[in-house]
Amino acid sequence: MSLRMSRNQKLKINIAITSFVVFVIYCVLMISKNVPISSDKISVEKQYAVASQLPTVPHDGETLEALKTSTSNICKEDIVLRNTDPNHTAAHLDFWRHLNGSTIKVYKRRWQKFIANIRKTPIPIDKLNGRGIVFIAGNRDTVKRTLTTVKLLRNVYDCKLSIEIWHLHDEQPSADVRLSFEELGATFKDLSNPKLVKPIIKRRDADKQFQIKAAAIINSAFKEVLYLDSDNIPLKDPTFLFDLPEYKETGALFWPDYWKTHGENKIFDIMDIDCDNEWEQESGQMVIDKEKSWVPLQLAWYMQKHYEIYFQFLNGDKDTFKYAWKALHSPYHMVEVFPGMAGTETNGRFCGHTILQYVPFADDAEEDDDLIFVHANLLKITDKKHFIRPDGSEHPWDLLKRSSLAHTNTYIKPEFYISNKGQACMDFTHREGEPDAITEDFDQTLTGFQTLYFKNGGIGGETRA
Structure with a gap:
C-alpha cells in the first residue's frame, strides 16, 4: 500500500512539473508577443498615455484601442456636447453618423501615404531664412484691413519683422496698393507661381478661401512665421512671441477657440487621433517654426487642399493645423488662456x-x-x-x-x-x-x-x- 502511494505521488509530481513548464512557456510566448519591438511604438504609446493621463505600460493593440475608446467617450457626453459649434454640428451630424468604416479607411490610408512620401523628401531648409509675418489678402476689404494692421505694426509698434501678403492669381493688387505696402516694407506674393513649393491655381467655389492658409505659410521665404488673418490686429509688436519658451520648445504656438469638437465627428477616426475634452483651435494667429514643423504643416496643407472632404468635418481651416499635429504626434503649445x-x-x-x-x-x-x-x-x-x-x-x-x-x-x-x-x-x-x-x-x-x-x-x- 505504501509503495502504491509513493508511485501515485510521483505521478502527481510529474504532472505538476509538466503543467508548470507548459505554463511558463506560454507566459514567455505571450510576453514576447506583447512587448513593443521598436522605439517608435513605445513613443507613440507614451504619447497616448500623456494625452489621456494614463500610466505608460506595454499593452497589445486591442488594449491600446480600448484605452483610446474610453477617453474618446467623454466627447459624447454633455461636458463636450454643450460646447460644440451648433451651426457646424447641425449641418453635418447626420453625415458623420452615416459614414461607414470602409470610407474612413480609404481617407486614412490616403493621408498616411501622402505623409510617407513627404518624409522621403528633404526639407528645403536652404531656401528658408529668418522670421516674418504672413498675411493672406486679395479682395478690397481684406487688403484694406491688412494695410491698417501693417501701418500699426510699422508706425505705432515699430515692428521690424519682414512682411509678406499672399494672394490668388485673380486678386492682383493695383499699382497704388502695391506701392502703399512697399513703402511700409511689405511685399505681395502670388500663390500661383509654379516655382513655389505648394502653388495654388484653383479657387475654391465659395466666398472664403480657407484652403490657402497652409500654402501661404509653406511658400513664404521665412523659416519662422507669425501668420495673421487680415482682420486680426496685434496690440503690440509681436516679435517677442518667437522667443517665448512655449514656442521655442515645441516649434508651434496655437490659440484656442470658443468650441469643442463633437464626439461623433469622424475626423477622429480618419486622422486616427483621440478625442478629448478640449477647446478647438482658432487659427487667426499662429507661430510656426517650419523646420521643426515641416511634416505636420504639409498634412495641414493636404487637408486644406482636399477641403471638399475635410471641411465637412472641420469648420474651415482652423483645426486642420491642430489635428495634423496630433495625427503625427508633433509637439505644439496651445495657449492656456480662454479667449x-x-x-x-x-x-x-x-x-x-x-x-x-x-x-x-x-x-x-x-x-x-x-x-x-x-x-x-x-x-x-x-x-x-x-x-x-x-x-x-x-x-x-x-x-x-x-x-x-x-x-x-x-x-x-x-x-x-x-x-x-x-x-x-x-x-x-x-x-x-x-x-x-x-x-x-x-x-x-x-x-x-x-x-x-x-x-x-x-x-x-x-x-x-
Whole structure:
C-alpha cells in the first residue's frame, strides 16, 4: 500500500512539473508577443498615455484601442456636447453618423501615404531664412484691413519683422496698393507661381478661401512665421512671441477657440487621433517654426487642399493645423488662456463680435493676463450702422468680456446667438454654474487702441446698401 502511494505521488509530481513548464512557456510566448519591438511604438504609446493621463505600460493593440475608446467617450457626453459649434454640428451630424468604416479607411490610408512620401523628401531648409509675418489678402476689404494692421505694426509698434501678403492669381493688387505696402516694407506674393513649393491655381467655389492658409505659410521665404488673418490686429509688436519658451520648445504656438469638437465627428477616426475634452483651435494667429514643423504643416496643407472632404468635418481651416499635429504626434503649445470677447450691448445683452486672444501666461505672473490680438471675425460681417455714434464716428468696441476663471478651464459656456437686430453675437452664459464673466469698458482697458485703429484707416463693420 505504501509503495502504491509513493508511485501515485510521483505521478502527481510529474504532472505538476509538466503543467508548470507548459505554463511558463506560454507566459514567455505571450510576453514576447506583447512587448513593443521598436522605439517608435513605445513613443507613440507614451504619447497616448500623456494625452489621456494614463500610466505608460506595454499593452497589445486591442488594449491600446480600448484605452483610446474610453477617453474618446467623454466627447459624447454633455461636458463636450454643450460646447460644440451648433451651426457646424447641425449641418453635418447626420453625415458623420452615416459614414461607414470602409470610407474612413480609404481617407486614412490616403493621408498616411501622402505623409510617407513627404518624409522621403528633404526639407528645403536652404531656401528658408529668418522670421516674418504672413498675411493672406486679395479682395478690397481684406487688403484694406491688412494695410491698417501693417501701418500699426510699422508706425505705432515699430515692428521690424519682414512682411509678406499672399494672394490668388485673380486678386492682383493695383499699382497704388502695391506701392502703399512697399513703402511700409511689405511685399505681395502670388500663390500661383509654379516655382513655389505648394502653388495654388484653383479657387475654391465659395466666398472664403480657407484652403490657402497652409500654402501661404509653406511658400513664404521665412523659416519662422507669425501668420495673421487680415482682420486680426496685434496690440503690440509681436516679435517677442518667437522667443517665448512655449514656442521655442515645441516649434508651434496655437490659440484656442470658443468650441469643442463633437464626439461623433469622424475626423477622429480618419486622422486616427483621440478625442478629448478640449477647446478647438482658432487659427487667426499662429507661430510656426517650419523646420521643426515641416511634416505636420504639409498634412495641414493636404487637408486644406482636399477641403471638399475635410471641411465637412472641420469648420474651415482652423483645426486642420491642430489635428495634423496630433495625427503625427508633433509637439505644439496651445495657449492656456480662454479667449475673451469685445463688442457692444444690444437690447440689454452683450453682443461680442471680436475674439480677444492672450499671451501665454507665466507661472509666476501676479497680474491679469496680457492681451495680444484683437480678431474682428464677426465685426466684418456686421452692418456698421449698429456702431455709428451721433457725431458720425464709428465705435464698434464698447465693452470687453472675459471669463473670471480662464486658465486651462474647460467648464465655460460661450454662446452664439442672433440679436433682434440681426447681428451675429457671442456671449458668455452661466446657466449651469459656469464661472462668472467680467465685463469692462473697452477703451479704458485698451487705452487708445480704437482711436489708433481708425486713424490708420481701419474698417469697422460692413457697409451695406
